[in-house]
Amino acid sequence: MSDTSKTAHLTIGDSTYELPIYTPSTGPDVIDIRQLYSQAGVFTYDPGFTSTAACDSTITFIDGDKGELLHRGYPIDQLAEKSHYLEVCFLLLYGYLPKADELENFEKTITQHTMIHEQMHNFFRGFRRDAHPMATMVGVVGAMSAFYHDSTDINNPREREIASHRLIAKMPTIAAMAYKYSIGQPFVYPRNDLDYAANFLHMCFAVPAEEYQVDPILARAMDRIFTLHADHEQNASTSTVRLASSSGANPFACIAAGIACLWGPAHGGANQACLEMLKEIGTPDRIPEYIARAKDKNDPFRLMGFGHRVYKNFDPRATVMKQSADEVLDLLGVENNPVLATAKELEKAALADPYFAEKKLFPNVDFYSGIILEAMGFPTSMFTPVFALSRTVGWISQWKEQLADPQMKIGRPRQLYQGETMRDYVDIESR
Ligand code: CMC
Numbered sequence: 001m002s003d004t005s006k007t008a009h010l011t012i013g014d015s016t017y018e019l020p021i022y023t024p025s026t027g028p029d030v031i032d033i034r035q036l037y038s039q040a041g042v043f044t045y046d047p048g049f050t051s052t053a054a055c056d057s058t059i060t061f062i063d064g065d066k067g068e069l070l071h072r073g074y075p076i077d078q079l080a081e082k083s084h085y086l087e088v089c090f091l092l093l094y095g096y097l098p099k100a101d102e103l104e105n106f107e108k109t110i111t112q113h114t115m116i117h118e119q120m121h122n123f124f125r126g127f128r129r130d131a132h133p134m135a136t137m138v139g140v141v142g143a144m145s146a147f148y149h150d151s152t153d154i155n156n157p158r159e160r161e162i163a164s165h166r167l168i169a170k171m172p173t174i175a176a177m178a179y180k181y182s183i184g185q186p187f188v189y190p191r192n193d194l195d196y197a198a199n200f201l202h203m204c205f206a207v208p209a210e211e212y213q214v215d216p217i218l219a220r221a222m223d224r225i226f227t228l229h230a231d232h233e234q235n236a237s238t239s240t241v242r243l244a245s246s247s248g249a250n251p252f253a254c255i256a257a258g259i260a261c262l263w264g265p266a267h268g269g270a271n272q273a274c275l276e277m278l279k280e281i282g283t284p285d286r287i288p289e290y291i292a293r294a295k296d297k298n299d300p301f302r303l304m305g306f307g308h309r310v311y312k313n314f315d316p317r318a319t320v321m322k323q324s325a326d327e328v329l330d331l332l333g334v335e336n337n338p339v340l341a342t343a344k345e346l347e348k349a350a351l352a353d354p355y356f357a358e359k360k361l362f363p364n365v366d367f368y369s370g371i372i373l374e375a376m377g378f379p380t381s382m383f384t385p386v387f388a389l390s391r392t393v394g395w396i397s398q399w400k401e402q403l404a405d406p407q408m409k410i411g412r413p414r415q416l417y418q419g420e421t422m423r424d425y426v427d428i429e430s431r
Contacts, residue, residue, distance in 0.1 A: 012040055026061055043414040049234075050309075055242065056405065059092060059397050060233040064310035069317065071231060072096065080320040085226040085390075086110060086196050089168055092231050092397040107196075113169035114190035114199065116177075117147045124181050133178035133385045134263045140174050141167075142256035152250040154403055163251040164396045171389040172196065176203030179382050197223035200389070205377065217331050218376055221324045225369050228317040229387050231394030237262040241395040242402050243411040251399060258395045259388045265304065268391070271366035271383040274305035275339065275374055283338055284345040295355045305367030306350060312360040321368035328372050343371050 006021035008031045017040050020032045030053045033044055046052045061070045069076040072091050079088050083097075090098045090106050098106060123143055127136050144166070145152055151163035177187050180203075188203045198219040206212035232238070240261035244254040262268035281290050293301040308315055329340060347363055350356045366387075373383050402408055 010036075010040070012042065015040065027063070037414075043416070045416050048309075049239070054234060054239060054411070055402065056407070057233065057398070057401060058095065059401060060231045060394070062233055062310050064308070064312050067311055067314040067316050069232070076228065076316050077320055080224055080227050080317075083227070084195075085223045085230065088227050088230050089393040092393050093164060093400065109165050110169045110196065111192050111199075113166055114173050114192070116170050116173050120144075120147060121177075121187065124177055124187075127181065129182060129184060131182065133175065133182055133381055134259065134269075134388065136178040136181065137174055137385055137388060138256050138259050138263075140178070141171075141259055142253055144170070144252035145250045148252070152252070154245075154248060154250065160251070160400060160403065164400060167251065167255055167392050167396055171392045172200040173203060175382070175385040175389045176200060178385060179204055179378075182381070195219065195223075197226060201376075204382075215331070217327060221328045221372055221376070224320065224324050225372060225386060226390040228321055228365055229369070229390035231391070231397060234398075236264070236267050237391065238395055238398050241399055245399050245402055246408065246411040251396070254399055255392060255395055258391070262388055262391065263384055268366075268384045268387040270304050270364070271370040271373070271387060272380045274367055275370040275380045275383065277304045278339045278342050278346070278370075281342050281346070284342050287342070287346050287349050290346075291349055291353060291355075295353075303346070303350060303356075303361070305370065306356065306363055307359075307361040308364050311362070311364070314362045315364045317365035318363050318368055321365050321372070322363075325368045325371045325375075328375050332375050337375070339374060340371055343367070 006023070006029065008019040008021055010017045010019060017036065019036070022030045022032060024030065037043060044052075059072065061073075062068065071079060071088065072095055074091070074097075079091075083091075086107050087098065087103055089110075090103060120140065120143070123140055124136065127139070148163070148166060151159045151166060153159045173190055180187050186208055188206045188208075190199050191202055194202055194214065198214040198216075201214045201219060201222055202212060234242075237258040241254045241258040244257040245251075249257075265273040277290075281287060290301070290303070293299045294303045294306075347367070350361070350363070356362075366383075369387070370380075370383055373386060374380070378386070
């Protein structure tokens with residue numbers, strides 16, 4: 001935390017309190033209010049954490065007004081174009097771009113740990129076939145702590161390292177197995193001769209009865225989806241992982257908590273919600289009706305895949321993802337798919353509508369990732385699991401960073417209590 005001589009003054013009644021201000025390497029200054037309660041006896045109030053920095057971090061930086069996303073300082077568009085997912089994983093975990101031998105070793109480690117404990121197969125079989133793959137993933141990832149006892153000691157740096165590698169390596173296998181189980185097909189074991197993205201596609205779409213060749217354009221698009229979702233600083237699921245970890249919970253439990261939070265439609269579930277919305281709209285001629293609903297204050301309907309808490313100009317991930325979507329749609333020749341035609345028209349109509357311009361609502365990454373995943377043949381229920389497996393490295397990097405932070409404390413927000421004050425218990429016959 002870089003200290004400065006700047007100070008904020010807060011006056012409450014006759015008393016004035018001095019609050020230190022810290023200047024980050026980039027981004028807005030931060031007022032340190034940690035001593036506020038002990039000095040002034042007041043709390044601050046910020047329910048959606050809209051103005052609260054909850055930690056120090058050196059991993060990811062977002063400038064929402066400029067539409068900028070940096071991982072360890074490197075812009076996401078450069079990483080998406082020149083790098084690939086496992087190199088970005090290394091960068092997020094260790095803070096620098098790896099030399100060739102470091103990358104080779106890292107890729108080898110991840111590749112060689114993609115299989116899961118054979119007994120975990122039984123765990124999958126305990127779920128109903130119609131379970132949502134995210135429900136299965138929350139359960140199976142949480143259950144990893146019952147299978148990998150040698151990587152749950154958070155105070156041991158080597159065990160933390162092993163847990164990190166295991167989670168990155170096994171998450172695609174778990175997501176693919178959740179999918180295969182839901183459609184009643186046999187599990188497909190990972191293949192070490194394929195790269196990370198191609199291996200995932202193989203585990204999802206291969207069947208033992210015939211040869212399956214992974215198309216390199218689709219593998220590249222898959223890798224981009226992983227890369228663009230790898231980390232996003234202190235979003236809801238990452239904050240959930242940090243909060244869970246602050247109590248000393250084991251890494252698998254923390255990541256299961258992150259998956260659970262990601263599932264919601266306002267966060268990672270938006271890609272599924274977006275495709276379901278496109279299917280409900282059905283044909284481009286119904287778009288005006290849905291735009292009108294999104295603008296109606298009395299209707300809770302929102303255009304899924306539009307808007308972002310931080311990006312108020314454009315989502316830089318969406319720009320890259322749109323290019324990928326065009327490439328995949330060209331390759332697969334799906335111009336006549338009504339869902340995808342509706343998506344293209346909706347994008348045009350919303351961008352031309354003053355309501356969306358005034359409120360700075362632009363298509364976000366989930367709008368385009370859903371379109372690509374649909375074109376690749378994934379059912380909508382698999383969209384959020386793909387996001388979860390991509391984001392695992394972000395969660396893990398933030399988890400590692402937090403554990404190494406000497407200032408770490410258990411997360412324990414306060415509240416603005418609006419309930420009853422103390423009153424006496426009333427016996428049941430007198431109520
Ligand atoms: N459709 C219609 N109106 C919207 C939308 C939308 N998608 N998003 C925001 N608004 C309006 C909202 O009604 C509000 O209007 P007013 O000021 O008149 O009350 C204004 O825009 C600000 O909205 P907000 O809810 O205060 O903004 P927020 O920063 O709390 O919410 C959001 C951000 C992403 C939850 C929201 O834009 C949303 O619900 N979008 C749809 C879901 C979605 O696509 N989520 C994925 C986000 S990207 C992936 C990720 O990082 O998880």
